[in-house]
Amino acid sequence: MKLWSKNDELDKIIEKFTVGKDRFYDMFLAKYDVIASIAHAKMLKKINLISSAEKNLLVNELNKINKLIHEDKFIIDKKFEDIHSKIESYLTENLGDLGKKIHTGRSRNDQVLVSIQLLLKDEILNIKSEINKLFKSLIKLSKKNKNYLLPGYTHLQTAMPSSFGLWFSSYAESLIDDILFLNTAYKINDQNPLGSAAGYGSSFEIDREFTTKKLGFKELKYNVLASQMNRGKIEKSLSIALSSIATTLSTFCSDICFYMTQELNFISFPNEMTTGSSIMPHKKNPDVFELIRAKCNSIKALPNELILMSNNLTSGYHRDYQIFKGKIIDAILDTIECIQVFNYSINKIKVRKNILDDDKYKFIFSVENLNELVKNGKTFRDSYNQISNEIKNSSFKPNKTIKHTLIGGIHNLCLDQIELKMKKNFK
Secondary structure (H helix, E strand, C coil), rough: CCCCCCCCCCCCCHHHHCCCCCCHHHHHHHHHHHHHHHHHHHHHHHHHCCCHHHHHHHHHHHHHHHHHHHHCCCCCCCCCHHHHHHHHHHHHHHHHHHHHHHHCCCCCHHHHHHHHHHHHHHHHHEEEEEEEHHHHHHHHHHHHHHCCCEEEECCCEEEEEHHHHHHHHHHHHHHHHHHHHHHHHHHCCCEECCEEECCCCCCCCCCCHHHHHHCCEEEECCCHHHHHHHHHHHHHHEEEEEEEEHHHHHHHHHHHHHCCCCCCCCCCHHHHEEECCCCCCCCCHHHHHHHEEEEEEEEHHHHHHHHHHCCCCCCCCCCHHHHHHHHHHHHHHHEEEHHHHHHHCCCEEECCCCHHHCCHHHHHHHHHHHHHHHCCCCHHHHHHHHHHHHHHHCCCCCCCHHHHHCCCCCCCCCCCHHHHHHHHHHC
16 A cells, blocks of 8 residues: 555556665654644544544554554554554555545645654654763763873873873863753754645645644744755754764774773773784774774764755655655664763773883973973073973982972862753753
8 A cells, every 4th residue: 555556556676665664664653643633633623623433443443553563563564655554554455435534634644754854853852861871871980080190192192291180070071061952953843744745735724733732833834845855854954863872982992992902001991891813812802982983983883964955956855755764763763872881881890000110101290391481481482491401411300399299289170160061052
């Protein structure tokens, strides 16, 4: 069954190609199509296109479908091209001609749109929840390790003193920016497209405000053509947010892989967290972080991919948008998995203490020595030149007192403020 079918037989090769992987990806939309169909049926009753008894029959049958979906007993057979045709066929089989009434006043276009937007809204909340768990882990690790110093790097050269507390909390605060991107994506998806039909509305006097409230959308997408033009934009908005999260995680993973090298050995993980080599017995490889990094780098490419796929499309619906569905669902699944595995793994990290006691890091305190000269009345430029000369002639000696005041001074982590910031933006 095809919702668009006029009883013409479609070429099998064309059918297979146009359906693509919709039967797989549409199972992610299944419960949302049911939810939207229930709201639509209630709206049809409200405007007297179906009776109260008919509405009750439709809603009861849709609730049965929802139960089957949750029990993994509702599948899209090969004779159906998508979840929408499967649900309508089920209703027709069980309710006769009444099942055929469910499509009144809507198109598959707005049916797909509302299902995707309801899915994306829920998944944004799921991702935010996983980010919040990771955020809490990083704050905990920051507090636990705030007194342990390590080198900070610029251009992959040792630069200035850092600390594990600063390192962990920097990524914690970066996650707040990722939350802001998710909040924006949520707002874009929180506009009800149902009732826009194929992009040009319906001559039935449908009540779009009613379905907006029933479906829990904050507001209505008023212009029906704008609703259809939002297809692609709703996925892109979330892809940008996922790309931001992926950037945070991939950078963090690169730090971890760098810090785990034998030359640095700043951090380590239990043996059960690392893999080995088939020929080199000594190897402890950070495979989990390398795989997270690779998956995240793939996710970072998604916004550009979606932009290129929708380049120069005119207003209204195009079948090109079908491909967006699978892309965004796969990215959501990968993002959630990466956050969960990373959070599990990072909690098992072991940090090395007294790293900066090694004499090879003595120049890392040059800025602090310079600042002490300035505090004692020298100009910055003269102080800079003095320290530079000391380094050149090998007479530089780091101020040990400075080393011990760094933790309470420039490494004031402001963790309470960071936690408040997350609480404010997590809403």
